[in-house]
Structures are given as structure tokens and as C-alpha cells.
């Protein structure tokens with residue numbers, strides 16, 4: 337039987353609420369990048385990936401045009417994913433360091449990955465309206481995860497600005513003024529099922545990883561702290 341989260345994921349994958357993003361994701365999927373011309377692109381919204389009882393949630397930005405929009409799985413099939421999954425494996429939250437296709441055997445331990453915008457946007461820049469429209473999916477996902485969720489890692493300022501209002505709308509007491517995003521930023525929100533620890537990290541975009549703004553040890557430090565806060569990593 338499908339879990340409520342699996343039902344939600346299926347609904348996300350059928351969403352067509354943002355005309356500009358629907359047109360873009362499908363155009364990219366039709367035109368393709370030369371290196372992937374023999375592949376069938378997913379070309380639809382990319383749902384979250386990971387178990388329904390996750391204690392740790394990782395929140396990115398949006399699917400990459402030739403990464404997740406091609407493979408149908410978050411951070412799968414591009415350099416950003418290579419960086420993220422290598423770090424997750426290094427701290428013990430994934431069974432393998434690579435993520436190349438939706439059927440490559442990757443398993444996350446107590447960890448789920450999602451995005452505030454589920455469709456690939458032009459120039460990786462969703463509009464505020466698209467972010468707010470897709471926010472209802474994030475709110476629904478958070479509501480289903482709340483019983484087990486203990487920590488969140490937010491990759492980048494866009495995810496941070498997107499997540500905090502959704503957390504507040506879902507009943508978490510997010511302070512005012514809102515905590516500022518930064519690499520290593522953290523805030524703990526008291527909740528009915530226990531505290532929720534929210535951590536910030538620079539995004540795993542090539543712009544950050546190729547320039548050394550975000551290094552593997554920097555990301556592993558944040559993931560390790562979040563994994564310990566979530567009870568997934570001991571020591």
C-alpha cells in the first residue's frame with residue numbers, strides 16, 4: 337500500500353500549476369543536451385527522494401535542467417549531485433557516494449531530499465510567484481514528515497528564504513526578525529514532537545564548489561552536525 341508521502345510524490349510529479357516552468361522543463365526534455373541525446377528525459381516535476389520517516393530533510397533550490405529534470409530524482413546526474421552524495425556517504429547518511437540514475441541502487445539513511453520548487457527553472461531562477469505556488473507542496477511534505485523530523489539542512493539562501501515562511505505557516509515558532517542565512521547558520525525551533533534543528537549550508541552549485549567557496553569538509557561538517565541533531569549519527 338502506498339504511504340501518504342508516496343501519494344504526495346505522485347501528485348507532485350503530475351503538477352502543471354506554473355505555466356512558465358511547465359513549458360521550460362518540457363522544452364529542455366525535448367531539445368536535450370547533446371551528451372544525453374539518446375536518453376529519455378523525465379521532463380516533469382521532481383518529487384522528494386528518501387524515506388517517509390526521515391529524521392533529516394535536505395532542502396535545495398530546484399531541479400537542474402539536465403540533472404534531475406533528466407533523471408527524475410533529486411540531485412541525480414550532475415556535478416552538484418556528485419558533490420552532495422559524496423558528502424552524504426562520507427558522513428554515513430547514504431549507502432554509496434554516487435548518484436547517476438533513478439535505478440542506481442542509492443539509499444539514504446533516515447534522510448530525505450526535497451526542493452522548494454519541483455520543476456527546473458530557466459537560469460535556476462524561479463520567480464517569487466513560482467516559489468509561493470510550489471510552497472504548498474513543501475508545506476504538505478513537511479506536515480507528513482513532522483512526526484519524525486528532527487533536523488533540516490538548507491542548501492543556499494533561496495531554500496532558506498523559502499523554507500522559513502513555510503515552517504512558520506506549519507506552526508513552527510520561527511523568530512522575528514527571521515534568522516539570516518549563512519554557511520553554518522543554525523536555529524532551533526521548539527515543536528510539539530520535539531525541537532527542530534535547522535542548519536544552513538552554501539548550495540552545492542558548481543559556482544560554489546568549483547571556486548572553493550564550498551569544500552567537501554565544509555559540507556560534511558554541516559551534514560554531520562545535522563545528522564547528530566537528528567539522531568542519525570552517533571559521536
Ligand code: SF4
Nearest residue numbers: 351353354381455470
Ligand atoms: S514548480 Fe511546483 S507548483 Fe509549479 S508546476 Fe512545478 S511542481 Fe507544480
